[in-house]
Amino acid sequence: MIRRVEVGLGDRSYPILIGEGLLGSLGMEVRARVPGERVMVVSNPTVRTLYGKRAEESLAGAGLTVVWAEMPDGEEYKSLATAEKLYDLAYTLELDRQCPVVALGGGVVGDLAGFVAATYLRGVPFIQVPTTLLAQVDSSVGGKVAVNHPKGKNIIGAFYQPRLVLADLDVLKTLDPREVRAGLAEVIKYGVIADGTFFAWLEENLERLLVLEIEPLVHAVAVSCRIKARVVQEDETELGRRAILNFGHTLGHAVEALTGYTAYRHGEAVAIGMVAAARLAVALGMLPEGEAARVRDLIQRAGLPVETPPELSTGDLLASIYRDKKVLAGRLTFVLPVEIGRVEIVRDIPEEVVERVVEALAGCRGAC
Structure with a gap:
């Protein structure tokens, strides 16, 4: 059972795909929307351990080269300091404007990865693969991307829409x-x-x-x-x-x-x-x-x-x-x-x- 919800924003419209087992189709869905040959996947160690192999196999199966960018788990790491590390990695690997950033994780990963996608090279394609219920129903949809500041939450950010939101309900089974x-x-x-x-x-x-x-x-x-x-x-x-x-x-x-x-x-x-x-x-x-x-x-x-x-x-x-x-x-x-x-x-x-x-x-x- 797959549900499709459209976010209608003219030429920036995108689908939200909701169902079981969708992670296996990630590569095909990315390939259909993005011309780049390399993908930077932003995740944290916990999510990568659980779902990284499945995501990488799907992306590689579609002919895409995967570059992993791990960030520590926790809201306190949704910061400019963490974003800078991702910029450094993307620059070192010479990722260009056609190479997408894929967020594989919860709201913290999605917000940070989206902020990096919105600002690196003035914007590269962005794909949301939310792995928490909160991210699937809220933070992955709508294009709000941001990092926190010690004086406030999400006060440094942008509106930057993803090309796709892939909500695999199977991943919720490992949530506490x-x-x-x-x-x-x-x-x-x-x-x-x-x-x-x-x-x-x-x-x-x-x-x-x-x-x-x-x-x-x-x-x-x-x-x-x-x-x-x-x-x-x-x-x-x-x-x-x-x-x-x-x-x-x-x-x-x-x-x-x-x-x-x-x-x-x-x-x-x-x-x-x-x-x-x-x-x-x-x-x-x-x-x-x-x-x-x-x-x-x-x-x-x-x-x-x-x-x-x-x-x-x-x-x-x-x-x-x-x-x-x-x-x-x-x-x-x-x-x-x-x-x-x-x-x-x-x-x-x-x-x-x-x-x-x-x-x-x-x-x-x-x-x-």
Whole structure:
């Protein structure tokens, strides 16, 4: 069962292929889209050990020469320093503008490899092969590529679309349960921001997704990708509607930055941010309390955190939020639900309301 979702961007359109066993067709798919004879595959040691041989055999079988570029595993390595090492390798090997960069890994690998592809020689072809659930439904789609800075997440980056996203669901079988749960945070996000029927389906099928049952998994990944593709087609560079994809990310990025990008997976931090955004919507009279409770309950059922870390003060969180790239001219901006399936971008939110919600989130400790 293979699902195909198109991201329609004119001459930069590309497909998202979703199904089992797709890694074996990687070489054929790359060859069909890229004229270069060599491929730089960016990965980390864990993913390369699991899937490197299969990927290389497929690429080599299509007549492509594979160059491996390994980066350490971890969000803290999504940096300019790591990017520089990849530039050095690409330059030393004389990779030209027709040689693609293939990202084989999760969101960290995809973001870094995409940033390198976007900036090396002013842009070389880029292929996404996401190996985590979170990357398959979110970071591999839409062309956002970036590296982190000590003062903020993803503040150095570009919009650079891949030629192809190849989402092989077989690779998810080796994920640890925590990584699966982190990916489900982004799946839940899509239901909140754009599809109340999908959210209700998630409430009914969450346990099947947690154990990676293939039929609901294909459906969840395809619907998530379809929602993101639709939003990206409408607003590729986030000048308007695409900002709804940041639901939960404002506080989520603050949690990640203040904990050094190591204590929380991205999806875990976004889960906290989604609970906060729903509570903020209630505080502003935009969302019924019962709807916010549904969001929180589904997130908690998925085994995700629903409160801010006890070691982070409200003051530190607010200061980090103000440094977020979504803050314009000091105006606090959040994506807030008005019902499950529809959100609005709300600007100029009073700081005292945000502070009150963040304090309540820190103080509830499982009771809110």
